[in-house]
Amino acid sequence: xxxxxxxxxxxxxxxxxxxxxxxxxxxxxxxxxxxxxxxxxxxxxxxxxxxxxxxxxxxxxxxxxxxxxxxxxxxxxxxxx
Amino acid sequence: xxxxxxxxxxxxxxxxxxxxxxxxxxxxxxxxxxxxxxxxxxxxxxxxxxxxxxxxxxxxxxxxxxxxxxxxxxxxxxxxxxxxxxxxxxxxxxxxxxxxxxxxxxxxxxxxxxxxxxxxxxxxxxxxxxxxxxxxxxxxxxxxxxxxxxxxxxxxxxxxxxxxxxxxxxxxxxxxxxxxxxxxxxxxxxxxxxxxxxxxxxx
Numbered sequence: 001x002x003x004x005x006x007x008x009x010x011x012x013x014x015x016x017x018x019x020x021x022x023x024x025x026x027x028x029x030x031x032x033x034x035x036x037x038x039x040x041x042x043x044x045x046x047x048x049x050x051x052x053x054x055x056x057x058x059x060x061x062x063x064x065x066x067x068x069x070x071x072x073x074x075x076x077x078x079x080x081x
Numbered sequence: 082x083x084x085x086x087x088x089x090x091x092x093x094x095x096x097x098x099x100x101x102x103x104x105x106x107x108x109x110x111x112x113x114x115x116x117x118x119x120x121x122x123x124x125x126x127x128x129x130x131x132x133x134x135x136x137x138x139x140x141x142x143x144x145x146x147x148x149x150x151x152x153x154x155x156x157x158x159x160x161x162x163x164x165x166x167x168x169x170x171x172x173x174x175x176x177x178x179x180x181x182x183x184x185x186x187x188x189x190x191x192x193x194x195x196x197x198x199x200x201x202x203x204x205x206x207x208x209x210x211x212x213x214x215x216x217x218x219x220x221x222x223x224x225x226x227x228x229x230x231x232x233x234x235x236x237x238x239x240x241x242x243x244x245x246x247x248x249x250x251x252x253x254x255x256x257x258x259x260x261x262x263x264x265x266x267x268x269x270x271x272x273x274x275x276x277x278x279x280x281x282x283x284x
Binding site: 003007008010011012014015016018020022024025026029030031032033034036037058059060061064065068069070071072073074075076079 | 110113114115116117118119147149151152153155156157159160161163164166167171211214230231233234235236238239240250251254255258261262264265268275278
């Protein structure tokens with residue numbers, strides 16, 4: 001099964017974003033709550049959270065989980081217990 | 082420490098009725114967050130979220146000492162529950178997909194055949210780059226790295242790749258990260274730098 005143009009473009013994009021040091025998915029999970037809360041209030045992320053932002057740019061699963069977490073937080077904010 | 086976080090930790094580390102009440106409160110919050118976040122998704126069965134919440138509570142309790150109070154406790158707990166939920170949804174969606182079939186013939190040169198006649202002006206640079214990328218993938222990556230990377234590009238979740246490789250999500254991330262670093266260096270060796278790579282695929 002050959003790679004499609006879209007998949008090749010995704011690979012090219014990933015290569016362009018690749019850094020020697022990246023946090024892994026566990027590292028991302030450890031800081032994602034803090035990252036999401038910053039984003040929820042429209043705040044910029046501090047230096048310690050830049051690594052999370054970079055991980056989300058290259059990890060589709062963590063990015064998807066972050067989007068779901070954002071929706072969960074919006075639910076919690078609009079529909080208090 | 083945020084007072085609410087402090088309260089959660091004390092209650093969850095207690096025993097008897099206070100702990101049971103804290104677990105019930107946390108379970109309710111986790112379920113409320115998950116229901117809101119996943120309301121538009123097709124879930125496998127009515128008990129799915131209940132099962133996820135139960136599994137998530139166990140993981141949250143296991144990791145309680147790792148909570149560093151950098152966020153609200155409930156946000157941290159829901160992040161763990163979201164990972165449990167999404168991992169399970171991905172597992173169910175991909176469980177019958179064969180890794181071997183997915184990565185067979187992950188050949189970048191096929192792009193040359195399908196695109197050559199439509200974009201004569203721009204295609205030359207792209208084809209040269211794709212040939213270089215193909216060569217670097219073939220020479221610089223191990224078979225395991227190549228398979229993991231191609232499977233990921235085709236949408237297979239890292240947990241599923243890990244299951245096929247007898248590994249785990251973090252190890253697969255490291256595997257594909259190392260692969261991307263090798264590709265980047267290989268392309269640089271061939272004279273392509275990040276800006277060249279981006280420009281070649283900007284229409």
